[in-house]
Amino acid sequence: MNAISYYRPRNLVEALKVIHDYAGRAKVIAGGTNVLPDIQAGKVKDCVLVDVTGLDELSGIRMEGDMVFLGSLTLISDLAASRTIREQANVLWQACQVFGDPLVRNRATIGGNLAYASPAADTAVPLLLLETTLIAESLAKGRREIPLTQFFRGPGETVLAPEELVTSLFFHSTSSYQGAYIKFGLRQAMVISVANCGVLLKGTDTFQAARVGFGALAPVPLRATQTEAFLCGQVPDESVFAKAAAIAQSELHPISDLRGSREYRVMLADALFKQAMRKALA
Amino acid sequence: MDQLTESMITIFLNDQPFQAVAGASESLLDFLRHRALATEVKCGCGRGDCGTCAVLFDGRMVKSCLVLAAQANGKRVYTIRGLGRDALMANLQDSFIQHGAIQCGFCTPGMLMAAYNLLRIKPTPTRSEIRQGIAGNLCRCTGYQKIIDAIAAVAGKTAFVSEAADSLDSPNPTATDQEKAKAGYLLLGGG
Ligand SMILES: Cc1cc2nc3c(=O)[nH]c(=O)nc-3n(C[C@H](O)[C@H](O)[C@H](O)COP(=O)(O)OP(=O)(O)OC[C@H]3O[C@@H](n4cnc5c(N)ncnc54)[C@H](O)[C@@H]3O)c2cc1C
Numbered sequence A: 001m002n003a004i005s006y007y008r009p010r011n012l013v014e015a016l017k018v019i020h021d022y023a024g025r026a027k028v029i030a031g032g033t034n035v036l037p038d039i040q041a042g043k044v045k046d047c048v049l050v051d052v053t054g055l056d057e058l059s060g061i062r063m064e065g066d067m068v069f070l071g072s073l074t075l076i077s078d079l080a081a082s083r084t085i086r087e088q089a090n091v092l093w094q095a096c097q098v099f100g101d102p103l104v105r106n107r108a109t110i111g112g113n114l115a116y117a118s119p120a121a122d123t124a125v126p127l128l129l130l131e132t133t134l135i136a137e138s139l140a141k142g143r144r145e146i147p148l149t150q151f152f153r154g155p156g157e158t159v160l161a162p163e164e165l166v167t168s169l170f171f172h173s174t175s176s177y178q179g180a181y182i183k184f185g186l187r188q189a190m191v192i193s194v195a196n197c198g199v200l201l202k203g204t205d206t207f208q209a210a211r212v213g214f215g216a217l218a219p220v221p222l223r224a225t226q227t228e229a230f231l232c233g234q235v236p237d238e239s240v241f242a243k244a245a246a247i248a249q250s251e252l253h254p255i256s257d258l259r260g261s262r263e264y265r266v267m268l269a270d271a272l273f274k275q276a277m278r279k280a281l282a
Numbered sequence B: 001m002d003q004l005t006e007s008m009i010t011i012f013l014n015d016q017p018f019q020a021v022a023g024a025s026e027s028l029l030d031f032l033r034h035r036a037l038a039t040e041v042k043c044g045c046g047r048g049d050c051g052t053c054a055v056l057f058d059g060r061m062v063k064s065c066l067v068l069a070a071q072a073n074g075k076r077v078y079t080i081r082g083l084g085r086d087a088l089m090a091n092l093q094d095s096f097i098q099h100g101a102i103q104c105g106f107c108t109p110g111m112l113m114a115a116y117n118l119l120r121i122k123p124t125p126t127r128s129e130i131r132q133g134i135a136g137n138l139c140r141c142t143g144y145q146k147i148i149d150a151i152a153a154v155a156g157k158t159a160f161v162s163e164a165a166d167s168l169d170s171p172n173p174t175a176t177d178q179e180k181a182k183a184g185y186l187l188l189g190g191g
């Protein structure tokens, strides 16, 4: 029997208690842009949908010193329209401009994007480059911080316990960096990436710091740490980009799927990385 | 604890209260079409891809097949029918007719809603911005050019949208409905 029921807690304490009481059967729903198609497809069934959209305390963008805090329910459209995000986390802002379509952005939350753990998730690479920390809360484990680098386990899998709720995330401002996010989809807009790449660079004559990330080119979105190490101290020119792209290839594990073959993704990684480097420095 | 497989849902649909029982996993789209008989909201896919089901929900344009009916309890929902007396929407409708932007018409309600959403946020979009604005709406007939022409023609006449557009630019997610209505954020804030 496919029994789905619904519960709408009014605040965080109540939400954590409900998720705890329905241990194993609770299924968090935020914007629903992943959950509703999954209900349609029969992938979500036999559960208690715990609707967190009434938890106003989990929404919003706030700066404290040079730290940016985001509630997990913050909408992609609010990030895309935020001056704080444009100035302090431009690489994330760029990703939010190309995320889905305007109507999806009006519902999709940043917490849902991370928790769904698609290897192609558009906020994942930018948030990895920003060295984001998540805050997860549950009655059993209390409140804990999870560095985003340790969060993804595989496609659709995270380190979250079934009863943990992502409540917020935070990162340092990168206003002194130059960044770029490039997404390649099968159409201009609205589609899940075939592959994506983001870079965050500091220094113009030589690179003082370099952060490089790839999405949909391995089971989880990842930082290319060897590529980053190589780039530090190098001058920004095409031969350096080519060498760095070759190193990046060794750090990726693309798969074949209905959106592209393995070989195609290898070529894409190369092209997207070089494009991102050029765009960041332009 | 009162987790329910179905419950009584009240929405404010085009400024009128509407009440019916909805299943826990029922989409707002199904609720509107099958319970409220608001068949001007179309179902082209039921999974977020086509945009025919667009409604103004709680001050934001969304795809109603991606929202649970239960999530809409107590909220305002406007369908294209409810926006008919809005000047911007009326202009868009006229322009779609003048430019032949309608063939079978199935995509039209959603397309108009997406165009309305775009022009409220960005009164003078470029053609490429218009394309981005309707990127989530599929049309199998027109090839999009005439739809883009129709939207571009209205985009020129911005005088009547500027006020609403200003306030939409930075929607304040914590504002109450009343505040939003005052800010012009919810153009048709009831009462
Ligand atoms: C037409 C369409 C286009 C799309 N385009 C893109 C795109 O371009 N890029 C992209 O990355 N994604 C895209 N998506 C996918 C989706 O919109 C995003 O992943 C979105 O951010 C999910 O957020 P949500 O609030 O809707 O999540 P929901 O659907 O509510 O939830 C998603 C998952 O996360 C869990 N969850 C939600 N919130 C929390 C929380 N706070 N703590 C713990 N678990 C939680 C839920 O249990 C569920 O498993 C698209 C979807 C559609 C339908």
Ligand code: FES
Residues within 6 Å of the ligand: B029, B042, B043, B044, B045, B046, B047, B048, B049, B050, B051, B052, B053, B054, B063, B064, B065, B066
């Ligand atoms: S029916 Fe909602 S997007 Fe297609």
Ligand code: FES
Residues within 6 Å of the ligand: B101, B102, B103, B104, B105, B106, B107, B108, B138, B139, B140, B141, B142
């Ligand atoms: S007019 Fe037929 S789908 Fe657009």
